[in-house]
Amino acid sequence: MVPDPGAPPLHGVRVIALEHAVAAPLCSRHLADLGADVIKIEKPDGGDLARHYDSVVEGRSAYFVWANRGKRSVALDLKGDRGRRALDALLGTADVFVHNLGPGAVERLGFGRDAVRTRYPRLVTCAISGYGDGGPYRARKAFDLLIQGEAGLLSVTGEPDRPAKVGISVADMCAAVYALSSILAALLRRDHTGEGTFVDVSMLDCLSEWMMAPAYHQMYAGHQLPRAGARHNMMVPYGVYPAGDGGQVNFAVQTDQQWNDLSTRVLDRPDLASDPRFATNEARVAHRDELEPLIEERLAELGARRATELLLAAGIPTGDVNTLADLVAHPQHRARSRWTRAATSTGPVRVLRAPFNLDGVDEHATAVPDLGEHTAEVLAEIARP
Numbered sequence: 001m002v003p004d005p006g007a008p009p010l011h012g013v014r015v016i017a018l019e020h021a022v023a024a025p026l027c028s029r030h031l032a033d034l035g036a037d038v039i040k041i042e043k044p045d046g047g048d049l050a051r052h053y054d055s056v057v058e059g060r061s062a063y064f065v066w067a068n069r070g071k072r073s074v075a076l077d078l079k080g081d082r083g084r085r086a087l088d089a090l091l092g093t094a095d096v097f098v099h100n101l102g103p104g105a106v107e108r109l110g111f112g113r114d115a116v117r118t119r120y121p122r123l124v125t126c127a128i129s130g131y132g133d134g135g136p137y138r139a140r141k142a143f144d145l146l147i148q149g150e151a152g153l154l155s156v157t158g159e160p161d162r163p164a165k166v167g168i169s170v171a172d173m174c175a176a177v178y179a180l181s182s183i184l185a186a187l188l189r190r191d192h193t194g195e196g197t198f199v200d201v202s203m204l205d206c207l208s209e210w211m212m213a214p215a216y217h218q219m220y221a222g223h224q225l226p227r228a229g230a231r232h233n234m235m236v237p238y239g240v241y242p243a244g245d246g247g248q249v250n251f252a253v254q255t256d257q258q259w260n261d262l263s264t265r266v267l268d269r270p271d272l273a274s275d276p277r278f279a280t281n282e283a284r285v286a287h288r289d290e291l292e293p294l295i296e297e298r299l300a301e302l303g304a305r306r307a308t309e310l311l312l313a314a315g316i317p318t319g320d321v322n323t324l325a326d327l328v329a330h331p332q333h334r335a336r337s338r339w340t341r342a343a344t345s346t347g348p349v350r351v352l353r354a355p356f357n358l359d360g361v362d363e364h365a366t367a368v369p370d371l372g373e374h375t376a377e378v379l380a381e382i383a384r385p
């Protein structure tokens with residue numbers, strides 16, 4: 001049969017997701033975005049704990065709506081033989097098994113790495129955990145903020161004397177994206193070898209990878225980078241600066257030409273471009289306490305609107321410091337038709353389109369499942385001869 005060129009790339013791929021919270025649900029949601037049939041296994045008594053974080057989206061949790069649309073929900077009691085037999089049968093129809101239960105939980109249910117590999121050698125299994133499948137921290141439970149601390153992110157985020165967590169669940173999201181990439185690579189490998197594989201995704205591994213640029217400063221320069229608030233701790237000037245009218249400007253200088261243009265065309269201080277204290281980025285970082293007050297002095301004269309006009313005219317990368325309301329109404333999203341709607345049992349809700357943007361692939365409808373909404377439907381499928 002000739003594949004439909006407009007079909008999503010994972011059409012025909014089945015994913016069993018034994019998941020909760022953020023990391024695995026976001027990974028499997030993106031698999032669903034790409035066309036996979038994602039079957040979400042939930043406890044009958046309450047389901048995914050993220051269902052109950054809040055009720056802001058027409059009675060549903062914001063996290064749950066975001067990370068779980070496009071899936072089918074099956075409620076199984078995995079403490080009983082009947083539920084475990086159903087999960088085993090589902091895995092026999094699947095291409096991918098994603099899970100992020102607590103340490104040892106999947107093994108206790110009888111669906112650990114070796115057991116599943118023996119029964120289903122073509123299955124791609126992805127285990128997402130805080131610390132990975134080994135090492136002294138293997139049995140530790142992990143949540144996003146804990147991993148931000150373990151990976152050193154809190155040491156570089158916040159004000160100089162006060163750490164701050166990143167305002168979204170960045171450790172979970174980081175792991176979700178690496179899990180997604182690894183699963184896609186494992187499926188491609190299976191096409192060549194005929195064999196599935198085990199993917200061990202550690203939140204600490206993933207976020208540590210993203211920390212390597214500041215870590216190299218420690219490894220090779222022997223110092224801890226300071227926290228710089230809403231400014232960059234490795235590049236100057238780069239960040240949010242106050243302007244005289246009470247507004248803010250957000251801009252970034254990364255090249256010598258940009259520094260020259262900023263000095264001459266925005267700051268009206270061409271002498272700064274050749275000043276040896278500021279001539280290179282390393283020099284500007286070393287002398288930021290001298291340079292940034294000069295920048296702020298000029299911006300106080302200009303005000304945010306005029307400063308932004310000059311920055312844009314000079315070709316300096318510049319952006320707004322938006323609120324969440326600004327994000328929702330962002331003109332770029334409107335122009336690119338990024339908002340769509342997902343169905344729920346009580347009516348449609350607004351959702352942002354997935355960012356994959358594959359040319360020639362049609363957008364497919366998605367819905368946010370109620371707990372156990374598809375249990376009968378899915379179990380009937382595996383009961384067919």
